[in-house]
Amino acid sequence: MKAPQKNQSRTNQSKSNQSRTTKKFPKDKPLDTAPKNEVKEMFLQWFKKHNSVGQIMSKQDVVSNVIAKLDAKQNDALKKAMDELINNGFIDVQDDGLTLVLTQRGSDFIRD
Numbered sequence: 001m002k003a004p005q006k007n008q009s010r011t012n013q014s015k016s017n018q019s020r021t022t023k024k025f026p027k028d029k030p031l032d033t034a035p036k037n038e039v040k041e042m043f044l045q046w047f048k049k050h051n052s053v054g055q056i057m058s059k060q061d062v063v064s065n066v067i068a069k070l071d072a073k074q075n076d077a078l079k080k081a082m083d084e085l086i087n088n089g090f091i092d093v094q095d096d097g098l099t100l101v102l103t104q105r106g107s108d109f110i111r112d
Helices: 002-021 033-049 059-065 072-087 104-111
Strands: 091-093 100-102
Touching: 033 059, 033 072, 033 104, 072 091
Parallel strands: none
Antiparallel strands: 091 100
16 A cells, blocks of 8 residues: 555655746836837838838838837837838838838838
8 A cells, every 4th residue: 555655755855846947037028019110100101201112211210210219118129120120011120120111001000
């Protein structure tokens, strides 16, 4: 009878060890969408002024019209805003990673 009790105690010990070693990672805080939308609007406003398919927003344009105007919350949202514009097909990014090109879909979107 002692053998089953030892196995049971080992099982209980391994369960308690698992609960000690299992780490719960904090859930990502949901990003406040307002800063992201504000950053997207900065890009779209520039393209509205220069609305032509294939219009290039240079690195200098990005810096002076978007990056220089960012506050701390918007700075954190910059990548997500750019990713969303790219994923929606509104802009393409050239190989340098910062030069943006307005797509036909983006031009159609900002006309409305």
